[in-house]
Amino acid sequence: MKRFTLAALVAIPAVMLAALPAAAAAPTVTHSSTTVLTTSGRTALTYTGYMNGESFQQDGIVTYQGRQYAAFWDQSGYVNLSRRQVPSGAWSNLRLTDYVTSSTDSHNTISIGIAPSDGTIHLAFDTHSSQFRYRKSVAGLATAASWSTAGFGAVQTKLTGTSMDVVTYPQFFAHPDGTLQLAIRTGYSGTGDEVLYEYRSGTWSYIGEFIDGTTAGNNAYLFGIEYDNYDPAAPLLHVTWTVRETSNASTNHDLYYAYSKDKGRTWRNNAGTVIATTGSTPLASNNAGLKVWTIGQNRGLINQESQVVDAAGIVHVLASHLPASAASNTDFTAARESAVLVHYWRDKASKVWHQTYTPFLERSARGDIAVDAKDNLYVVSGDSSTRKLHIQTASKASGWTDWVIRYTSSAIYYSDPLIDHQRLKTLGTLSFFAPRYGGSQIDVQDWSVSG
Template sequence: MKRFIPAALALALVATVLPGQPATAAAPTVTATSTTVLTTSGRTALTYTGYMNGESFQQDGIVTYSGWQYAAFWDQSGYVNLSRRQVPSGAWSNLRLTDYVTASTDSHNTISIGIAPSDGTIHLAFDTHSSQLRYRRSVAGLATAPTWSTSGFGAVQTKLTSTAMDVVTYPQFFAHPDGTLQLAIRTGYSGTGDEVLYEYTPGTWTSVGEFIDGTTAGNNAYLFGIEYDNYDPATPLLHVTWTVRETSNASTNHDLYYAYSKDKGRTWRNSAGTVVATSGSSPLAANASTLKVWGIGQNRGLINQESQVVDAAGIVHVLASHLPASAADNSDFTAARETAVLVHYWRDKASKVWHQDYTPFLERSARGDIAVDSGDNLYVVSGDSSTRKLHIQTASKASGWTDWTIRYTSAAIYYSDPLIDHQRLKSLGTLSFFAPRYGGSQIDVQDWKVSA
């Protein structure tokens, strides 16, 4: 059962600007338009401080494609559900895929959606944490078909090519502007793993190869994100940022690393533009000094896999959270997270210089999502696991993204990580996000009109 909550009720949850911030701040404003209920039967197990529905590393958990918005979730019975609606305000239609059931309660075992513009197929990767891949795809054209059914999806597969995929985690789909769909996924384990890249052409996946090596040095890269820009349509760049973990202990997360590719991930360049790696034969070293763009020490409460976005000017923005510079090191990761603040990092495309802006916003064990509108203004939706409130924070391009302002605070009803529909904000001017309520059973999708 999916319900619609009128904008008037949603607006009743709006809180205010931070004390001391001017009402005339240039940061974009947001106006609630609707909240719809995606499900009231979401999976309720709570592990690693989150649910199987709504984790920052889902790329993507909610996405708009060609006039349709898609969202995926696990139900309490352990089935994958895929819902869609026509934007801006169509009713949700749901498919429940009952030929596969999970016994997992592990919040790492999320569902990621990929849509291939080359043939309109919908791709789902799910239920994997240092375990065998689970993947399925639809028939061609289903992403825009006026009607759909479960019969439009093929069987669950455990590998993409002839190569076994038995120890993988964090599937992340992303599309090249020419319509090519790709998938990055970790092989190995926390503290000793690699990132590998696959590419889809209609009907077939091929391996591009390993592009980040962590096992040689006994560590692993945790991606903040991986995505293309479209600044120069003739040569879209693939940008990837990450932090490195030395052991399975999150306190060993450290530093911000960056690389980009001009050829769909075949060769890789550092921030200065020098070719430093080739996928498959000579991958990026996860902790290479030539790839480190900002020093963040161990024992700083640095959470892995927060968020990344690239704006229309080709500027890479990273949302991270860690202890402020004035705080002492703390090897107790849970305690460190209690005072870790959200930090915005960004790379100026012209000068290739990286910048850092601290914000006063807290999350505790939660993680936020950062997105950009058509005017290159920034929006963050983040939770606070202590207060169970969601916040929308915005910053304007005109200020150099320094005027971070809270534009909304929810009632104390949300938990786990909110997920923004990046494409809908960038192309249609609507901030739409997936937000699990505390307890896990109800998942809301909130829609906000943005005004810069």
């Protein structure tokens, strides 16, 4: 994923939402607390972002069985993992000093995975089209009353015997039965594949390649990959992505969707037809029924914004690109100045996709979308020009058309905010990781929600 320094502000075309209902039902938010995760975060700014706080971290902050975990790089180049009891415990921090990065590349983030099957904590970090770096904890550490750095094993560069020398964007996600999985890109921007690993009984296995890009000379950028819980007896794995044809972000195009009934072994298109098998005939951009919304090249479409699946099994995608009324622009930096947040969602029953434009701007930043227990939606997004964060909400009752800004911060934040999805969905608290401008201080804001 390539990001660019933005040029001077250009005129922003007017974009209007669908008419609001007479009494807007969008949820409200009430500030509970802001805690300081660290005052020594890594400050290097590359690709207009920090190594702490990038939209493709799945996850950078997550709650598991009453404890909230967050990961960050410190200024000395060490991986840090912090946790606290929710709702208001003090942060306890582990600084893992046996590995130090020399990178300042904002792609080289830290992702957290927690395996419900054995309570191990998994960290994948410091990779951008380079060698994999990973470590895991002893079993049970995620729920243990005390912890220390001794609970983590050594840094590894592969999960199995399969080489992992050119990889990027590790994303952990768990099946409701406790199986932890990992999706990761192999190859490069403009020519790469997505592969799948699985952790069971204390060991990782390689499932295989599930999205092929190198054959066509392109690559998929995932908005997200996660299970629903609509039918606990038969959870579905949903993945959405955009495709890039070259290393130039202006060639990002279209919204693609597939789902799996068997933990990613076989894949179905939007209509439900099995069209791919992981490891032998993976998904490809020209497969029938995968493209669910046409978004042309040169539309300022940024890759890897966000995806969430609600309790009804409805897939929601947060993307940002030029509004329909704006002319295409081959200059990605300039196009991003006028790009707006757009909500896409798939009706589970009819399999029809819907689109709602919002007037919300981000410039080079990207937002995160999350859902509460009532299937209302929340977006936390930044604006790299104003350095302000916003909380936007929309109600299920309106069909998610009543988007409204519920909070705007002072001009102190930068890079991409990260929502703790599990905490919002199960505990009703909107909690998010927010790096301050300059990078050294990272806040975690907590908000109660109602609506």
